Amino acid sequence: MAAKKRSKKKSRKAAAEKAAADSAPAAKPQGLVRLLEDDGSVAKGKDPGLTEETLLYLYEQMVQVREFDRRMLMLQRQGRIGFYGPILGQEAATVGSVAALEHRDWIFPALREGAAAMMRGLSLTEAINQLIGNGADRCKGRQMPCHYTVKEGNYYGMSSVIGTQISHATGAAMAAKIRGDDIVVLGYMGDGATSANDFHCGMNFAAVYKSPCIMFCQNNQWAISVPLSKQSASETLAQKGKAYGMPYVRVDGNDILAVYSVTKEAAARARQGDGPTFIEAVTYRRLGHSSSDDPSKYRDDAEVELWEQRDPVDRFRVYLEKKGLWDEDKEAAFKDDIAKRVNDAIAAAEKEAPPEDETLVTDVYARVTEQQKEQLAEVLALEGRGVNTGAFPL
Numbered sequence: 238m239a240a241k242k243r244s245k246k247k248s249r250k251a252a253a254e255k256a257a258a259d260s261a262p263a264a265k266p267q268g269l270v271r272l273l274e275d276d277g278s279v280a281k282g283k284d285p286g287l288t289e290e291t292l293l294y295l296y297e298q299m300v301q302v303r304e305f306d307r308r309m310l311m312l313q314r315q316g317r318i319g320f321y322g323p324i325l326g327q328e329a330a331t332v333g334s335v336a337a338l339e340h341r342d343w344i345f346p347a348l349r350e351g352a353a354a355m356m357r358g359l360s361l362t363e364a365i366n367q368l369i370g371n372g373a374d375r376c377k378g379r380q381m382p383c384h385y386t387v388k389e390g391n392y393y394g395m396s397s398v399i400g401t402q403i404s405h406a407t408g409a410a411m412a413a414k415i416r417g418d419d420i421v422v423l424g425y426m427g428d429g430a431t432s433a434n435d436f437h438c439g440m441n442f443a444a445v446y447k448s449p450c451i452m453f454c455q456n457n458q459w460a461i462s463v464p465l466s467k468q469s470a471s472e473t474l475a476q477k478g479k480a481y482g483m484p485y486v487r488v489d490g491n492d493i494l495a496v497y498s499v500t501k502e503a504a505a506r507a508r509q510g511d512g513p514t515f516i517e518a519v520t521y522r523r524l525g526h527s528s529s530d531d532p533s534k535y536r537d538d539a540e541v542e543l544w545e546q547r548d549p550v551d552r553f554r555v556y557l558e559k560k561g562l563w564d565e566d567k568e569a570a571f572k573d574d575i576a577k578r579v580n581d582a583i584a585a586a587e588k589e590a591p592p593e594d595e596t597l598v599t600d601v602y603a604r605v606t607e608q609q610k611e612q613l614a615e616v617l618a619l620e621g622r623g624v625n626t627g628a629f630p631l
């Protein structure tokens with residue numbers, strides 16, 4: 238019985254290793270854009286030549302969001318926030334693609350682009366306000382956690398309805414083209430979203446109308462418990478761009494320099510009127526789909542361990558060290574600084590009061606209806622207090 242169990246475990250491990258190898262950037266070099274090697278080197282003539290300031294900014298953003306991610310999961314486990322969707326492993330794909338855009342360009346996020354919101358102006362405290370849903374939250378606690386909005390940063394409120402980002406991004410890009418606005422729109426999606434109706438609709442319209450957008454697929458290999466092999470029979474997701482008649486590229490999503498470069502090219506194409514590009518970034522979701530799920534129920538640790546070795550942050554840090562821009566002392570001081578930033582943000586957000594009860598009905602219609610007022614009065618009566626009518630735009 239024990240031997241049978243052991244052999245079953247062994248064959249599961251072998252299958253997981255095979256699955257990971259099949260989806261590994263190195264296993265499918267054909268058409269996969271990769272600049273940064275595992276040892277942190279870049280082949281001669283391939284370095285995109287980013288400034289020291291940009292390189293350090295990319296590193297800062299990746300490390301900051303990683304620490305934020307780690308702490309938010311802890312807060313969730315401690316019952317201090319209700320829910321969180323981790324991004325561990327996908328830092329390079331998000332940070333590299335956002336950095337390649339101009340600030341005026343619009344972003345339509347999918348599920349794991351919290352780093353993009355921060356790069357567009359959401360402070361760590363504001364992000365935690367949103368996760369708590371307190372009175373200082375921009376949406377006053379009305380949105381599910383992680384659904385950030387950064388209006389002034391052209392970061393559209395996150396929609397977790399899978400695939401909608403593609404048609405939203407296409408529509409915004411079509412509108413920009415009609416109005417003559419000089420902007421590019423980037424829509425994110427996961428691998429699972431490529432099976433959604435909106436994918437077809439958005440990709441088709443984007444290509445037919447040559448809209449100035451970038452469709453960026455974070456192929457993290459899993460859509461909750463559904464592996465890529467059960468999601469699509471296509472050899473690659475990137476090639477789906479071909480079917481819709483748009484340029485497509487498959488990039489190592491754990492290689493921030495490659496992600497930055499392909500997104501920059503796609504943005505230039507869109508800006509000069511040559512229409513959309515489909516980018517498949519090959520990466521991996523190392524933790525659960527969200528704080529509510531246990532990935533050990535549906536995938537093997539061997540696969541996760543394999544992807545830990547392809548860590549995007551470590552790879553980039555070695556590159557910075559080789560360039561003489563980083564060392565152990567800088568790393569230690571920087572890690573302390575980032576930890577302090579996140580600690581301070583948690584402390585500030587946890588000081589905020591919950592939203593006023595009146596916000597249950599404000600901002601729903603332009604004017605609060607009589608029926609809403611009655612309902613609110615009923616709720617407040619339970620607390621033994623009356624309605625603060627000053628809170629209503631009457």
Ligand SMILES: Cc1ncc(C[n+]2csc(CCOP(=O)(O)OP(=O)(O)O)c2C)c(N)n1
Nearest residue numbers: 348397398399427428429430457459460461
């Ligand atoms: C239209 C729709 N169908 C189903 C769901 C439930 N759902 C939430 S996340 C998810 C999987 C998404 O996978 P993927 O697009 O690969 O993104 P990832 O979670 O890997 O970032 C599903 C099916 C949803 N939110 N919206």
